[in-house]
Amino acid sequence: MADATGGTQLQAHIEIRDLTMAYGSFVIQRDLSFNVNHGDIFVIMGGSGCGKSTLLKHMLGLISPRIGDILYSGISFTRAGDSEKEAMRQRWGITYQSGGLFSAMTLAENVTLPLQLYTRYNSAEIVEIVAYKLALVGLAGYQNYYPAEISGGMRKRAALARAIALDPEILFFDEPSAGLDPISSRLLDELIVQLKESIGATVVMVTHELPSIFDIATNSVYLDNITRTMIGYGNPVDLRDHSDQAVVRQFLTRSAATANEDSP
Amino acid sequence: MDTQAPAFQLLGDNHGESSLVLSGDWVQGHGSGNFDALQSELLLRHPAKLMADGSSLGDWDSILMAFLLQCHNLCREEGIAFEARDMPEGVAQLLAVATAVETHQPPVESRGSLLASINPVHLLHKVSGNLQESLGFLGEVTIALSRLLAGKANTRFSDFKEFCYQAGPDAFAIISLISVLVGMILAYLGAVQLQQFGAEVYVADLVVIGMLREMGVLMTAIVMAGRTGAAYAAQLGTMQTNEEIDAITTMGISPIEFLVLPRMLALIVVMPLLVIYADLLGIVGGGIVAGGMGISPVQYITQSEGALSFTHVAVGLLKSLVFAILIAIAGCRSSINSGRSSAAVGQAATEAVVTAIVYLIVADAAINIIFQQVGI
Numbered sequence: 046m047a048d049a050t051g052g053t054q055l056q057a058h059i060e061i062r063d064l065t066m067a068y069g070s071f072v073i074q075r076d077l078s079f080n081v082n083h084g085d086i087f088v089i090m091g092g093s094g095c096g097k098s099t100l101l102k103h104m105l106g107l108i109s110p111r112i113g114d115i116l117y118s119g120i121s122f123t124r125a126g127d128s129e130k131e132a133m134r135q136r137w138g139i140t141y142q143s144g145g146l147f148s149a150m151t152l153a154e155n156v157t158l159p160l161q162l163y164t165r166y167n168s169a170e171i172v173e174i175v176a177y178k179l180a181l182v183g184l185a186g187y188q189n190y191y192p193a194e195i196s197g198g199m200r201k202r203a204a205l206a207r208a209i210a211l212d213p214e215i216l217f218f219d220e221p222s223a224g225l226d227p228i229s230s231r232l233l234d235e236l237i238v239q240l241k242e243s244i245g246a247t248v249v250m251v252t253h254e255l256p257s258i259f260d261i262a263t264n265s266v267y268l269d270n271i272t273r274t275m276i277g278y279g280n281p282v283d284l285r286d287h288s289d290q291a292v293v294r295q296f297l298t299r300s301a302a303t304a305n306e307d308s309p
Numbered sequence: 310m311d312t313q314a315p316a317f318q319l320l321g322d323n324h325g326e327s328s329l330v331l332s333g334d335w336v337q338g339h340g341s342g343n344f345d346a347l348q349s350e351l352l353l354r355h356p357a358k359l360m361a362d363g364s365s366l367g368d369w370d371s372i373l374m375a376f377l378l379q380c381h382n383l384c385r386e387e388g389i390a391f392e393a394r395d396m397p398e399g400v401a402q403l404l405a406v407a408t409a410v411e412t413h414q415p416p417v418e419s420r421g422s423l424l425a426s427i428n429p430v431h432l433l434h435k436v437s438g439n440l441q442e443s444l445g446f447l448g449e450v451t452i453a454l455s456r457l458l459a460g461k462a463n464t465r466f467s468d469f470k471e472f473c474y475q476a477g478p479d480a481f482a483i484i485s486l487i488s489v490l491v492g493m494i495l496a497y498l499g500a501v502q503l504q505q506f507g508a509e510v511y512v513a514d515l516v517v518i519g520m521l522r523e524m525g526v527l528m529t530a531i532v533m534a535g536r537t538g539a540a541y542a543a544q545l546g547t548m549q550t551n552e553e554i555d556a557i558t559t560m561g562i563s564p565i566e567f568l569v570l571p572r573m574l575a576l577i578v579v580m581p582l583l584v585i586y587a588d589l590l591g592i593v594g595g596g597i598v599a600g601g602m603g604i605s606p607v608q609y610i611t612q613s614e615g616a617l618s619f620t621h622v623a624v625g626l627l628k629s630l631v632f633a634i635l636i637a638i639a640g641c642r643s644s645i646n647s648g649r650s651s652a653a654v655g656q657a658a659t660e661a662v663v664t665a666i667v668y669l670i671v672a673d674a675a676i677n678i679i680f681q682q683v684g685i
Contacts, residue, residue: 148650165338166372173341173375180378181406186413193650212371239406243399 056119058083058247064113066099073099076274079266086248086261091268097251101219105139106130135163138208142219144200146192152203153188159210182206198229209240218250222257234261255299267293313367317342319350327356332365335373342376348383359389363396378407446642453565462566472575476537483532488587491528492594495519500602509602513612516595521621525588527673530632534665538640541572542661545644546654564645573637580633581626620685628676632669639665
């Protein structure tokens with residue numbers, strides 16, 4: 046198994062160090078250590094209930110770690126002050142599982158909000174940039190629609206438009222293709238890759254869609270819900286073919302799980 | 310700072326190929342190219358092809374992309390071929406992604422103007438539409454109620470008990486406070502007038518009749534509209550947003566039976582009890598004021614007993630039943646048909662309270678007029 050903490054020449058974009066996550070006395074995952082490198086499409090995977098989304102929420106700073114630290118470009122997020130955290134968050138784009146679009150605002154207003162708050166563009170420029178961001182996700186002309194008036198797939202893309210409003214350095218996705226048909230899901234994957242390459246971002250996503258994982262992921266971590274720690278780290282194709290953990294190989298080949306894999 | 314302002318130059322002959330040479334740093338804080346100037350010049354020349362040249366571009370961010378997209382869209386509208394050449398890495402790819410899907414043309418619809426919203430005809434139309442929907446809703450509820458009486462409705466008794474508790478005991482504190490104060494207000498109001506005739510002792514009659522017939526039930530109903538009616542609207546509106554109401558419908562359960570009936574029945578059971586409680590506290594409140602004006606408690610009680618009659622109590626209780634139904638209808642109807650967003654939930658709650666209060670006052674007036682005509 047690759048050792049996550051040792052021997053990186055380049056500074057990693059995100060470092061997870063000895064992270065233990067817990068709700069009360071219930072430990073969700075312990076001793077997580079891995080790096081996400083610049084330009085990676087990094088996938089967090091694992092069975093249902095293993096703590097994938099919780100890990101993402103820790104990385105986003107929505108939950109504080111019980112033990113351990115999370116570093117962005119070498120700077121600890123956990124120990125950062127409020128204004129530093131604010132500055133770091135402005136370099137992230139996040140899409141939530143159910144979109145997280147503000148339902149009382151039109152798509153244009155949703156994308157406008159971060160631009161108004163954090164950039165020096167004037168209002169005429171913002172109108173044009175919003176049109177461009179919506180066009181990037183294939184929603185040109187949908188400025189005045191409310192999130193309730195468009196389909197689920199369009200909402201995901203609209204959320205992506207808001208996430209890339211500030212040209213982020215890191216894009217976080219929580220189950221981007223959940224609830225999408227295979228074609229839409231494939232198109233969304235392609236869009237993520239194209240955007241990532243053109244704006245040079247690092248992508249972190251939680252997903253258990255195998256096609257997505259093999260198509261676009263460059264690196265991944267597997268969280269186990271029996272041992273409650275990471276038991277796989279590396280390129281998903283390598284993990285599928287060479288992982289020393291049977292559970293990881295089964296997950297990635299979709300073979301029938303052994304009886305002990307499903308916890309009640 | 311060695312950044313240069315963004316600039317462009319339109320070169321080339323008429324009707325042939327024009328090139329748009331972009332230069333400078335297209336980043337935030339430095340402004341953008343003057344698109345209107347480009348547009349008018351381009352329309353004047355109207356070349357067959359526009360070649361955007363990025364070979365002398367400096368730094369760039371989304372503002373450049375927004376400008377290029379505008380150029381691209383303008384060229385498409387005008388039938389001019391558009392091509393980007395020598396662009397920095399990323400720009401060409403982003404432009405390709407952004408122009409992959411045609412611009413959606415939303416259907417033109419007129420949103421209501423301010424003038425329309427205060428137009429009396431429009432308002433009347435809205436109110437009558439609201440009333441019509443409420444009557445339809447009442448019809449559905451009646452059908453559900455008849456199914457309940459026949460023992461065929463999917464109404465859960467445990468829900469009903471829970472709603473009774475929420476509507477009743479939970480509301481004691483606010484009802485107590487308001488009733489005592491309303492009783493005191495009535496007593497003060499009457500005392501000042503009656504003192505002029507030396508008839509202070511009749512304050513007791515005024516408070517008893519006022520509370521029993523009118524104020525007790527009306528104030529309780531208004532509190533319940535704001536408290537319980539709004540809660541019902543928020544609950545059902547959130548259920549609509551979460552597709553819970555769809556789930557109930559597709560399970561073959563009528564949302565009216567499952568969601569509306571237990572809430573309405575809880576209000577119908579609880580309201581008369583709350584009204585009796587409010588009446589009692591109101592009379593006590595009046596007694597406090599009367600005591601302060603030199604009327605002895607015994608005198609106040611004796612006088613109150615004289616004023617007390619079964620008719621007054623019955624009028625109050627009858628009103629409480631009508632009001633309970635109105636509050637439940639206003640609370641549930643607005644939300645069960647609401648939109649599916651957080652804004653729609655808020656709108657439904659507002660509508661529930663406003664509609665309920667309008668219904669309450671109108672119904673109260675109507676009942677009073679009828680009773681006065683028949684001499685009750």
